[in-house]
Amino acid sequence: MLKGIAASSGYVIAKVYKLQQPVLNIERKQANAEEEIKKLQAALAKTIKDIELIKERASANLTAEELAVFDAHLMMASDPELIGQMEEMIKNESINADFAAETVGNMMVSMFESMDNDYFKERAADVKDVTFRLKCNILNVEIPDLTSIDTQVVVVAEDLTPSDTAQLNKKFTKGFATEIGGRTSHSAIMARSLEIPAVVGIDDVMKMAKHNDEIILDAVDGLVFLNPTEELKQEYIAKLEAFIAEKEALKVLLDAKSETVDHHEVELAGNIGTPKDVEGVVNNGGEGVGLYRTEFLYMDTDAFPNEEEQFEAYKKVLEGMNGKKVVVRTLDIGGDKKLNYFEFPEEMNPFLGYRAIRLCLDLPHILRTQLRALIRASIYGKLCIMFPMIATVDEFKQAKAIFEEEKAKLVKEGVAVSEEIEVGMMVEIPAAAVLADQFAKYADFFSIGTNDLIQYSMAADRMSSKVSYLYQPLNPSILRLVKMTIDGAHAHGKWVGMCGEMAGDQLAAPVLLGLGLDEFSMSATSILPTRKLIRSLSYAEMKELALQAVALDNEEAVIELVKKTLK
Ligand code: PEP
Ligand code: MG
Numbered sequence: 001m002l003k004g005i006a007a008s009s010g011y012v013i014a015k016v017y018k019l020q021q022p023v024l025n026i027e028r029k030q031a032n033a034e035e036e037i038k039k040l041q042a043a044l045a046k047t048i049k050d051i052e053l054i055k056e057r058a059s060a061n062l063t064a065e066e067l068a069v070f071d072a073h074l075m076m077a078s079d080p081e082l083i084g085q086m087e088e089m090i091k092n093e094s095i096n097a098d099f100a101a102e103t104v105g106n107m108m109v110s111m112f113e114s115m116d117n118d119y120f121k122e123r124a125a126d127v128k129d130v131t132f133r134l135k136c137n138i139l140n141v142e143i144p145d146l147t148s149i150d151t152q153v154v155v156v157a158e159d160l161t162p163s164d165t166a167q168l169n170k171k172f173t174k175g176f177a178t179e180i181g182g183r184t185s186h187s188a189i190m191a192r193s194l195e196i197p198a199v200v201g202i203d204d205v206m207k208m209a210k211h212n213d214e215i216i217l218d219a220v221d222g223l224v225f226l227n228p229t230e231e232l233k234q235e236y237i238a239k240l241e242a243f244i245a246e247k248e249a250l251k252v253l254l255d256a257k258s259e260t261v262d263h264h265e266v267e268l269a270g271n272i273g274t275p276k277d278v279e280g281v282v283n284n285g286g287e288g289v290g291l292y293r294t295e296f297l298y299m300d301t302d303a304f305p306n307e308e309e310q311f312e313a314y315k316k317v318l319e320g321m322n323g324k325k326v327v328v329r330t331l332d333i334g335g336d337k338k339l340n341y342f343e344f345p346e347e348m349n350p351f352l353g354y355r356a357i358r359l360c361l362d363l364p365h366i367l368r369t370q371l372r373a374l375i376r377a378s379i380y381g382k383l384c385i386m387f388p389m390i391a392t393v394d395e396f397k398q399a400k401a402i403f404e405e406e407k408a409k410l411v412k413e414g415v416a417v418s419e420e421i422e423v424g425m426m427v428e429i430p431a432a433a434v435l436a437d438q439f440a441k442y443a444d445f446f447s448i449g450t451n452d453l454i455q456y457s458m459a460a461d462r463m464s465s466k467v468s469y470l471y472q473p474l475n476p477s478i479l480r481l482v483k484m485t486i487d488g489a490h491a492h493g494k495w496v497g498m499c500g501e502m503a504g505d506q507l508a509a510p511v512l513l514g515l516g517l518d519e520f521s522m523s524a525t526s527i528l529p530t531r532k533l534i535r536s537l538s539y540a541e542m543k544e545l546a547l548q549a550v551a552l553d554n555e556e557a558v559i560e561l562v563k564k565t566l567k
Contacts, residue, residue, distance in 0.1 A: 001223060001224070001225050002202050002203070002204065002205055002208060002223070002224040002225075002226070003202065003203075003222060003223060003224075004177065004199040004200055004201045004202030004203075004205070004222050004223075004224065004465075005181075005182055005183055005188075005199065005200050005201040005222050005465065005468060006183075006198075006199055006218075006219045006220055006221060006222035007181070007182075007183055007185075007187075007188030007191055007192070007198040007199060007200045007219065008188065008191035008192040008194075008195070008196060008197055008198040008219055008523070008525075009197060009219050009220050009525070010175070010196075010197030010217075010219050010220070010243065011197065011216070011217065011218055011219065011220065011236055011239050011240040011243055012154055012174045012175035012197050012215075012216070012217040012219070012240075013214075013215070013216050013217075013233060013236055013237065013240070014152045014153050014154050014174045014175070014214075014215060014217075015151065015152070015153050015154070015212050015213070015214060015215065016153065016154060016156050016209045016210065016211060016212060016213040016214075016215050016226075017144075017149055017153035017154065017155050017156065017173075017211065018144070018156050018157075018206070018209060018210070018211045019144050019146065019155055019156065019157035019158075019160075019164070020144060020157070020158075020206065021143070021144070022136060022141045022142070022143065024098075024132075024135055024136065024139065024141065026098050026099055026102050026135065026139075027099065028095055028096070028099045029095065029096045029099065030094055030095065031090075031094060031095055031096045031097075032094070033090050033091050033094045036090045036095070036096055036097040036100070037087055037090055037091070037097070039097045039138055040083075040086060040087065040090065040097040040100070040101065040138065042137075043097070043101075043134055043137035043138040044077065044083060044134060044137075046137045047077050047130065047133050047134045047137050048074060048077050048078065050133060050137070050143075050145075051070055051073050051074050051077060051130075051133070052074065053148075054070065054145060054147050054148075055067060055070035055071075055074075057147035057148065058070070058147045058167055068302075069126075069301075069302055072123075072126050072302070073126055073129060073130050076123075076126050076127060076130045077130050077133075077134070082104065082105075082108060082127075085104045085107075086100045086101055086104045087100075089103065089104060097138050098135050098138045098139055101131055101134050101135050101138060102131070102135060104131075105127055105128070105130075105131030105134075105135075108124075108127045108131075109124045109127050109128055112124035112127065119303075125302065125340045125341065126302075146164060146167040146168055146169075146173075147167050147169070149168075149169060149172045149173060150172060151172060152172055152174050153172060153173060153174065154173075154174060154175040154176060154177055154215045154217050155168070155173055155175075155176040155177070156176070156177045156178075156205055156206065156209045156215075157176065157177075157178050157179075157206070158178065158179050158180060158206055159178050159179065159180040159181060159187060160176060160178060160187040160190075165187065165190045165191075165194070168194070168196070170194060170196065173196060174196070174197070174217075175196055175197040175198060175199075175217040175219065176191060176196065176198045176199075176217075177198070177199050177200075177202055177205050177209075177215070177217060177224050178198075178199075178200045178201070178202065178205070179201070179202055179203065179204070179205055179206055180200070180201065180463065180465075181200035181201050181463060181465070182200065182201055182462050182463060182464070182465060182468050182471065183200075183468075183471065183501055184451035184455075184462045184471075184500070184501050185200060185336065185462065185463050186336060186337060187200060188200050189271075189273065189293070189523075190273060192271075192523035192524075192525065193271070193272060193273045193274070193277045193280065193523065193524070195280060195524070195525055197217055197219035198217075198219055199217055199218070199219050199222050199223070199224055200465075201465035201468065202224055203465070205224060208226060209224075209226055213226050213227055214226070214227050214228065215228075216228050216232065216233065216236050218236070218239075220239075220243070250528035250529060250532060251528070253285065253528050253531045253532055253535070254284075254285040254528070255285065256285075256531060256535065257535075258287065258530075258531050258534050258535070259534070259535065260513070260534060260535070260537050260538055260539040260542070261535070261536070261537065261538050262538050262539050262540055263539075264513075264539035266513065266517065266518060266519065266520060266534065267287045267288060267290075267325075267497075267518065267519040267520070268285075268286065268287055268519075268520050268521075268522075268527050268530055268531055268534075269281070269286055269287055269288040269289055269290030269291075269325070269327075269497070269519055269520070269521040269522075269527075270284065270286035270288075270289055270290065270521065270522065270523070270524045270527060271289075271290060271291040271292075271293070271499055271521055271522060271523055271524075272289055272291070272292050272293070272317070272524075273292075273293050273296045274296050274297075274313075275313050275316040275317050275320065277524070278316070278317055278320035278321060279320070280524035280525075281321070281524045281527075282320070282321070283524070284524040284525060284527045284528055285527055285528055285531065286324075286524060286527050287324060287325075288321065288324045288325035288326065288327070288382075288519075288521075289317065289321055289324075289325070289326040289327060289328075289521070290325075290327050290447065290497050290498075290499045290503075290519055290520070290521020290522075291327055291329055291447065291499035291521050292317060292326060292327065292328045292329060293329060293332065294310075294313075294328060294329060294330065294331060294332075294370070295331055295332050295333050295337050297309070297310060297313055298331060298333060298339055299333075299337065299338075299339060301341075302340065302341050303341050304341070304342075304366065304369075306369070307369050307372050307373045307376075308373075310369070310370060310373035310374075311373040311376050311377055314328065314373055314374055314377035314380075314383075315377045315380050317381075318377055318378075318380040318381030318382075318383060319380050319381060321381055321382075322381070323381055323382060324381070324382065325382045325384060326381055326382065326383055326384065327384040327385075327386055327424075327447060327497070327499070327521070328374060328383065328384070328385055328386070329385075329386050329387075329388050329426065329447075330357070330360060330367060330370055330371070330374075330385065330386070330387055330388065330399075331356070331359075331360055331366060331367070331370060331388075332355070332356045332388035332389065333355060333356065333359060334350060334353065334354055334355020334356060334358075334359055335350055335351045335353075335355050335356075336350075336351070336463055351455065351461065351462075355389060356387075356388040356389035357387045357388055357389050357390055357395055357399060358389065358395075360387075360399070361395065361398055361399065364402060367399070367402055368402060368406055371385070371402060371403050371406045371407075372406050372409075372410065375403075375406060375407050375410055375415075375417050375421065376410065376415055376417070378417055378418035378420075378421050379416050379417065379418050382420070383418060383420075383421050383422075384421070384422040384423075384424060384444070384445065385403065385421060385422070385423050385424070386423070386424045386425050386426055386445070386447055387399045387424075387425050387426065388426045388428070388449070389426065389428060389429060389452070390425040390426065390427075390429070390432055390439070391429045391431050391432060392431070393435070393438055393439060393442065396425055396439060396442055396443060397442060400423055400442065403423055407421075422444035422445055423443070423444050424443045424444045424445035424446060424447065424494075425439065425443045425446060425447075426446075426447050426448070426449045426499075427439075427446045427447070427448045427449065427453065427485045428448070428449030428450075428451070428452035428453045428456070428500070429452070429453070429456055430453065430456055430457050430481060432485075433448075433453065433481040433482070433484050433485045434481070434484060435488075436484055436485040436486075436487070436488025436489060437484075437487070437488035437491055437492070438488075439488070440488050440489045440491065440492035440494050441492060443494065444494060445489070445494055445495045445496065445497065446485055446489050446494065446495075446496045446497070447496070447497040447498065447499045447519075447521070448482060448485055448496065448497070448498040448499070448500060449499060449500045450473055450478070450482075450498060450500025450501065450502035450503070451500040451501055452500070453478065453481060453500065454470075454471055454472065454473060454478055454500075454502075455471075457477060457478060457481060458470040458471070458472065458475075472555040473501075473502040473505055473508050474507060474508055474511065474549070474555045474558040474559055474562070475554070475555040475558070476549065476550055476551070476552050476553065476554070476555075476558060478502075479511060479515070479546075479549055479550050479558070480550050482498070482512065482515055482517075483515050483546075483550055486515050486516045486517060487516075490516060495518040495519065496516075496517060496518050496519070497517070497518060497519030497520070497521055498512065498517055498519070498520055498521065499521040499522075501522070503517075503520040503521055503522045504520070504522030504523055504526035504527075504530060506529065506530070506533055507559060507562050507563070509530055509533055509534065510533070510537055510542050510545060510562055510565065510566065511542070511545060511546050511549050511558070511562060513534065513537060513539065513542045513546075514539070514541075514542030514543045514544070514545050514546030514547070514549075515546045515550075516543075541565065545561065545562065545565050548561060549561055549562070
């Protein structure tokens, strides 16, 4: 049994698919040139065939745009310049094909990377990808391919990148287990939006699990069992059945109000990463989208998405929600979210560095394009826009001014825009929570991002499993910051949501309710359980509970108090 962090709930019994990138050991060796050129050509032919096959399989999951990256790779693999240089080197120096492929590949990569042009910089990533595949084929080393999975598996990996998760076919990938990550790392967030059970931050899972081992993934308690006994398997089959039955039973609450027994109503919304996730929110009774993380639009491609591409995505989400509120967050890139076509500066602490609104105010054309696309889409529903990682009132004012400018430009161009767009901000930096009463003079609403708010308040990296014990949503220090934010907003008649993972935490919800939170936004699958809970609570009692909780001195005491009150 291995222990990790339950990141997306559920149970799975399946086989292990181990995702491990091979490490190549390439050295310069003297060799027969003729034979090496033959090897190179055979490997090249296989490389082209491999890419074509991956493209074909991926076409079931990806859009035409997302598939374009494979065409770029095919073009690269058939580029006479690249291949010619490798052959030349083998011939002239009588050396091994893998070394020639590596040397020429590296040269091309540095050449593209040094160009002051985004298009060519992207090509560097393509060369890396293609020459890696080529070298593996020369050396007869197999590369794991997520799109080739055709039986039910649990993917076991060091970590999963957004492009890995984009390739996962939900029909066969029943869960995943990773060594890296915490409840709020992006692979965990993706798992929840795909509704795939996941356990993350499992020490040694790569060492212990072998390809094709039988595995039980208990993503409720954060456990992994390898090659379980028949008895344990039976136990988990029963748990799985009960889990499904409970999910079914909650469906009676799909259209019910999210209100307490004394008729205090709140809004339960869903967090999404892509337009595809809207369906999950609607099917789980979401009353809106409380957080659309737009960075996935930027992460799943090989260039900044243009205004038209963004407009289409935003329109789809607004239309999909059918007039219900949609809160779109502007680009929150940096930290653990990188782009393969944009170079971030090397920083000691990227989570404290050049990211989100800081980057967008420094490179405002990126923000302007996104805001134009959003404002144009605003006529298709009820749009709220929010800026991530706001630390100072001045940052908010600058971002809001850019919004006003782009809106005025569009109006002047004769484009139809909604006059009801709300412009708010995320409260995820303690400075903003403390100064909420001042921010509330300018922002239409707040959405509390507890994933970051907790990491910054506790000075505990959300990606580190070693310090994950400091992720304490119910610590009175965090509750006080939440209270300050809500009180500051309410004093100016503004509403407050929460879109961090804490909003869907069943022990936190009673306290948040009592503190006066107006909107709770969470993974779609948490909406119905939270509605059931809220409908069982009294607002008057929860207000009392919240007052007591903020006066305690540690998280355990708060948890105990909540449990006692709920009994
Ligand atoms: C948060 O920080 O709580 C949040 C919702 O944003 P993200 O998890 O995308 O950083
Ligand atoms: Mg955040």
